[in-house]
Amino acid sequence: MQEDFRLIVDLVTVLAAAAAGGILAAVLRQPILLGYLLAGMVVGPAGLGLIKELVQVETLAQFGVAFLLFALGVEFSFSELRKVKGISLGGGGLQIVLTIAVTAMVSLGMGWVTSPAQGVFLGAILSLSSTAVVLKCLMERNETATPHGQVMLGILVVQDLALGVMLAVLPALDKPIEEVGLAIGWALLQTGLLGLGAVVAGIWVIPPLLRLLARTESRELFLLGVVAICLGIALLTEHLGLSIEMGAFVAGLMISEVEYADQTLNYVEPLRDIFACLFFAAIGMLIDPIFLWNNLELILGLVALVFVGKFLIVTPLVVIFRYPLKTALITGLGLAQIGEFSFVLASEGQSLGLVSRRVYLLILGTTAVTLVLTPFILRFIPQFFAWAESLPWLKGYLERTDVALEIADELPTQNHVVVCGYGQVGRNIVQLLREHSYPVIVIDQSESRIQEVREAGIAYVYGNAASLHVLEKAGVSTAQGMAITLPDPMSTRLCLKRCLELAPDLDVVVRANQDKDIELLYQLGAKEVVQPEFEASLELSSHLLTGVGLPLPVIQREVQQIRNSHYLDLRSEKPSYQVSRELKEATQEMNNRWYPLPPASPLIGMTVEETDLRRLTGVSLMAIQRADGEELDYPDAKTALQSGDRLLVVGETAELAAFDELAKGEAAVPTENASCQWLLVPDTSPVAGKTLAELHIRRQFGVLIQAIRREGKFIRFPDGASDVQVGDRLLLCGGFYALNRASQWIVPAIEATPVLPMPFTTVAVSESSQESPQAEQV
CATH class of the missing domain: 3.30.70.1450 (Regulator of K+ conductance, C-terminal domain)
Incomplete structure (x- = not known):
């Protein structure tokens, strides 16, 4: 077969296998890059041996690394970093330094490496976490704007930024021990000069060039120009003795603050995804499944060491920066893996001779396993906290750490409105209330948002709005109303439940992050639940209907009916099994129990309204399972309890115990x-x-x-x-x-x-x- 045609066959084989592996990973709800790694293992030399021209495939895969880092540079946002600049720069920087130092000492002591330079290199690999996997998990759970989400993303941004420095310093580690210091200094000086040149070019060269390309109104020319800039700067850095990856990242940074950054990223992303797929598949080709199997015990031990070690480094750092213990624990667990960019460092390190092939394969295997486990760990965290809070001594310790970090000097004491969450929606609510001279207290856990509130002269409590202590400090029991606009569903549910524990008759309006949360929030006691997308539909429809001549009172009446029906007319009808699954997923993150009604329970024959369970015991009734197998999710107030029913109730341990007394007839x-x-x-x-x-x-x-x-x-x-x-x-x-x-x-x-x-x-x-x-x- 002709050599050129052989390369085409190899490329088609790799891309087809990667697509199949990605689909398999998506079906199994795993990171797609793991599918690419698996595909490379299958078609590579250690698998079926379908790829003959491995060197040429790896050469093309290097484009994938360049485009990955270029896109990372373009996406880099200093404004996002400023939101959590303390923990990002301070905590993220300390985490990298501590991880490198601890890894170097342990690896030298255990004999895993033969020189301090190799220990530093291994520590650099372990210090990076997976931006792709963590971000995907946070987005799936609507937690990107939560305190732990912001902290994780802030640290990940610093790690990604440090990758560029690591790639610049990496060649210096290959020097003799007596020359390492001088080589690192020279590498950092080169990096600084490159950065200075990038700043100059980013201000005076790149913006006019991009504007010229944009004025042609040709997508092809714009893409061609951007690719030429990316690869040109990458080749320049390679010529200067730095890496191609470093140059690509710097090129991205030069474009990140230009007005065409989003357009650039939009054009480059398809190329990035295709070549990145080649890169991860090429990494997979280097993994020997037989080697992994023969060293499985060692790899699992390394995985445990990585998780425990990074958790013990990250968690205390987050606590030191005055974040609650829960936020620190979630962050520590979420960042306790090795990231996809560690493959870039490992590959570069092997080519420089910093690690042997055996150590390289161990790094690849350990990284792949940690990436597989991370989504499961993040999914398990809510159940872990539910279990921890069921233990009185542990619950007390967690609650003591979840206190108000700062309170405004003067707070309204009664007839005020509490606004939980000072995002865009919360900010608008506060503005409207203040225009009508209503006293307001804002609760938020974001340092930057509290600074905004402080500068605006608004009363505030800096802390977790789902904490009873914080809610008490905000005077919820004497408040006239509350608006909950928190960014993630779990914090919203806990905040709602706990504020009603303090003030059962409080008028609480809640923003639902998703339509599946609407009934759950009503069941937990919200007086009104607002879903932004449905509200936008109602407002747009009202305007159009008014324009075509429908009387305004009729429109208002119909809109109110839709709101009163919890948007049922706008929601797509879901099969009962899907509603049941969503309910169980939501309640898994809360302290819940399926409770069989005793045969002689005094609650039998009473309606949900008559039992008044929330007021009398604090629990919320989520579902009823009849003796014949029928399940009633989110039962309404007129639903009667029957003999043989099993009730899904949510509440604290003491509340569940009180409900048990009530159901058994041991209480009135x-x-x-x-x-x-x-x-x-x-x-x-x-x-x-x-x-x-x-x-x-x-x-x-x-x-x-x-x-x-x-x-x-x-x-x-x-x-x-x-x-x-x-x-x-x-x-x-x-x-x-x-x-x-x-x-x-x-x-x-x-x-x-x-x-x-x-x-x-x-x-x-x-x-x-x-x-x-x-x-x-x-």
């Missing part, structure tokens, strides 16, 4: 024709400082105290030994007249404020509850 349950209301105990109340057994509230007024809320803690169904303290909120349930008498006694007239009771619930004492210790309070 609502029936008919009575009310429940919360009362705040003032310092002038006659009940302050006394136990429930001393007060005899049931005997005097015929009402029950179903719960006591104190400093964010709940006592469900308190017994006679429970005391009442100033500042407590008491949940009283009983007849309307009895409630009025009891409330006037507990809250003296001078302190009393009108409280509207909830007319749909009643409390009666079952026989079992009359015999329980709780009966002492009444």
Whole structure:
């Protein structure tokens, strides 16, 4: 076969195999680059041996590395880096230095390498994490704008930027030990001079050239010019003794701040993806599956060492930069892998003779395994925290670290509105409220956003809006309303649930990140759920319908009906199995339990509205599974509980225990024709400082105290030994007249404020509850 035609056959073989491997990886919900690596292993010399001209394929694959780093430079954003500049520059830089130092010492001590230069090279490889895998996982979970997402992306940006420096210094590590220092200094000087030249060219040369190309209005000429710039600068750096990869990255940086950066990236991305596919497939061709199998135990040990080591380096660094422990733990777990650009360093290092082929193959195998495991680890994190918070000692430790980092000097104390999240939506809400002179408190965990709030003179609490401590500092219990505009679904759910623990009657409006979150948020107690895409559809439709002559009252009535129906008219109908799967995925990230109703449960025959589970126990009912197998997801208020039902409930451990008492009949349950209301105990109340057994509230007024809320803690169904303290909120349930008498006694007239009771619930004492210790309070 002719040599030129052989190359074409090899290229077609590699691309076809890579496409098949990528499809397989996507079906298995794995990073696509792992599919490319697998494809290279299959068609390479150690696999089926279909590729004959490996050197020519590798030469073309080098274009893939160049375009990868060029696109990375174009995508690099100093504005994004500034959002988390402290942890990015400080924490990211320290993480790289510490990883290199620790790896060099350990590898030298264990005899894995024979020189400090090789140890530094190995540390550089391990210091990089996977931007592609982490970003994909964060985007799938809508977590790119969360605190841990911002921290991870900030550190990854610094790692990507450090890659350019590493590639510049790498050739210097190949020098004799006595010349290494001088060689590194010369490499850094060359890098600095190259950077200075790039800044000059980026200001005075590149922008006019791109404008000239853009004025031709020819896509082909623009792409040709950009590719020529990229490869030309890459070849220049190669001629100067630096790497092609370094030059490509610098070329991208030169274009990143030009107005045509997005257009450039848009044109180059297809080329980048094709040649990058060749690069990863070529890396796969170098992997020997037999070698991996024979060294599987060692590779798994290295994987464990990498995960544990990077986790122990990253997590404390994030804590040092004043982020909560949860954010630090998620960041540490999320960055505890080796990244795809480590392949670039490893390949360059092998060509320079810094590592043997055996060590090189071990690096490739370890990197591939860590990339496979990362998505599973990030998916497991919510379940890990749910388990951790079920342990009292561990939950207390986690909560102590999730405190308000900073509080404004003057905060409104009552009738204010709390806005959780100061993104674009939150910023607009605050602006409108302030224009009407309503007091506002902003909660946000972003350092840059809190700085904006501080400069604007807005009251704020700097911390995690899903933390009970932070919500208490924001005065949620005395607020008039709350808007939740947090960027990720998990924080939104936790914030909603915990704010209603502090203020069960609070008017809470929530932005749903996805349409599948709408019913879940209503079920958790939101008064109103807004989905931005649906709202945009309603506003556009209203304008058009008004323009064609439909009366405005009719339009307004129809729009309100759609909102009242939770956008059901706009949502595509999903099969029941899909709704059930989405519900289970959502509740997996929260503390949940499938609870079988006892045969003699007093809840049987009552509707969801009558049970009032959220108010009485704190749990939220998500689904009902009937005895015949039928499943009712997101049951409405009129759904009746039946014998044999299994209930999917979400709540804290203590709330689930209170629900267990209620369902078994060990505590009082609502029936008919009575009310429940919360009362705040003032310092002038006659009940302050006394136990429930001393007060005899049931005997005097015929009402029950179903719960006591104190400093964010709940006592469900308190017994006679429970005391009442100033500042407590008491949940009283009983007849309307009895409630009025009891409330006037507990809250003296001078302190009393009108409280509207909830007319749909009643409390009666079952026989079992009359015999329980709780009966002492009444």
